[in-house]
Amino acid sequence: MIGSATNQPFIRLEGVRKVYRFGGKEFLAVSDVTMDINEGELVSLVGPSGCGKSTLLKILAGLHGHDGGTVEIGNPETPFTPGRDIGMVFQQALLLKWRTILDNVLLPAEILGLPRAASRERARDLLAMVGLENFADAYPSQLSGGMQQRASIARSLVHDPKLILMDEPFGALDALTRERMNLELMRIWKESGKTILFVTHGIQEAVFLGSQVAVLTAGPARMAAHLDIDLPEPRSLSVKTSEQFGNYTKQIYALLGME
Numbered sequence: 001m002i003g004s005a006t007n008q009p010f011i012r013l014e015g016v017r018k019v020y021r022f023g024g025k026e027f028l029a030v031s032d033v034t035m036d037i038n039e040g041e042l043v044s045l046v047g048p049s050g051c052g053k054s055t056l057l058k059i060l061a062g063l064h065g066h067d068g069g070t071v072e073i074g075n076p077e078t079p080f081t082p083g084r085d086i087g088m089v090f091q092q093a094l095l096l097k098w099r100t101i102l103d104n105v106l107l108p109a110e111i112l113g114l115p116r117a118a119s120r121e122r123a124r125d126l127l128a129m130v131g132l133e134n135f136a137d138a139y140p141s142q143l144s145g146g147m148q149q150r151a152s153i154a155r156s157l158v159h160d161p162k163l164i165l166m167d168e169p170f171g172a173l174d175a176l177t178r179e180r181m182n183l184e185l186m187r188i189w190k191e192s193g194k195t196i197l198f199v200t201h202g203i204q205e206a207v208f209l210g211s212q213v214a215v216l217t218a219g220p221a222r223m224a225a226h227l228d229i230d231l232p233e234p235r236s237l238s239v240k241t242s243e244q245f246g247n248y249t250k251q252i253y254a255l256l257g258m259e
C-alpha cells in the first residue's frame with residue numbers, strides 16, 4: 001500500500017445525498033454518506049441490494065450528479081482529472097467481441113488519444129500482469145468468464161488512472177473462480193498501488209480484499225461503519241478460517257442487522 005505524502009485524504013465524501021427523479025416522483029437513494037479514503041487503499045463497499053452502492057460509485061465516476069453534500073477527489077500531491085484518472089470494472093466484462101483482447105485493453109488509451117506505441121507496450125505488460133500474455137491476439141469468445149474479467153481489469157489500468165472503481169466485478173463468476181480472482185485482485189492491487197473502491201454483496205469478499213470496509217445500510221444508503229481491516233499479510237484464502245476474520249464478518253453482519 002502506498003501512503004499519501006499529504007495529510008489530506010485522496011477522496012473526501014461529506015454528507016453525500018442523491019435523489020433520483022422519475023415520472024414526477026422522487027426517490028432518495030443515498031441519504032448521508034461521509035467518508036475519507038487515502039491514496040492506495042482498497043476500500044470494499046458492502047451493503048444489501050438496492051442500498052445505493054452503485055449509485056455512490058457512479059457519483060464518484062462523475063456519471064451521476066449528487067443533490068447534497070460534497071465529493072472531492074485528489075489533493076495537492078495527487079491531482080485528479082475526472083475524465084482521465086478513473087478506471088472502471090463492471091459485473092460483466094463488456095469486451096467488444098470483434099476486437100482482440102489486446103485491442104480491447106487498448107480502448108481507453110485510444111479514446112484518450114494516448115501515444116500508441118507506449119500504450120501497446122503498457123497493455124502487453126498489463127496482460128502479463130493478469131496472466132493473459134498468451135491471449136493478446138485471441139477474441140473474447142475464446143476466453144472463460146474469469147479470463148474476460150481479468151482482461152477488463154487490464155483495460156481499467158491501461159491509461160494509468162489514479163482511481164479504480166469496481167462494481168461487483170466477480171458477481172457473475174462461479175465460487176471457485178471468484179476466490180481465484182480475489183487472490184489475483186489482491187496481487188494486482190499490491191503491484192499497481194492504485195486506490196480501489198470495490199462494491200460487493202459478499203461480506204467475506206469485502207473483508208478478505210479490503211484494507212478498509214465501508215458498511216452501508218439499506219436504502220437510502222447511510223454509512224453504518226468504516227472499518228480498518230487488520231489481517232496478516234500477504235493474505236491467503238486460509239485467513240478466512242481465522243478468528244480475527246470471523247470477528248470482522250460477525251461485526252458487519254451485526255451492523256447490517258443480520259445476526
Ligand SMILES: Nc1ncnc2c1ncn2[C@@H]1O[C@H](COP(=O)(O)OP(=O)(O)OP(=O)(O)O)[C@@H](O)[C@H]1O
Nearest residue numbers: 020022027029048049050051052053054055056219
Ligand atoms: N437511474 C435510476 N433512476 C431511478 N432510481 C434508481 C436509478 N438507479 C438506481 N435507482 C434506485 O436507487 C436505489 C439504489 O440503487 P443502486 O443500484 O445504487 O443500489 P445497489 O446497492 O448498488 O444495489 P445492488 O447491490 O442490487 O446492485 C435502488 O432502489 C434503485 O432502484
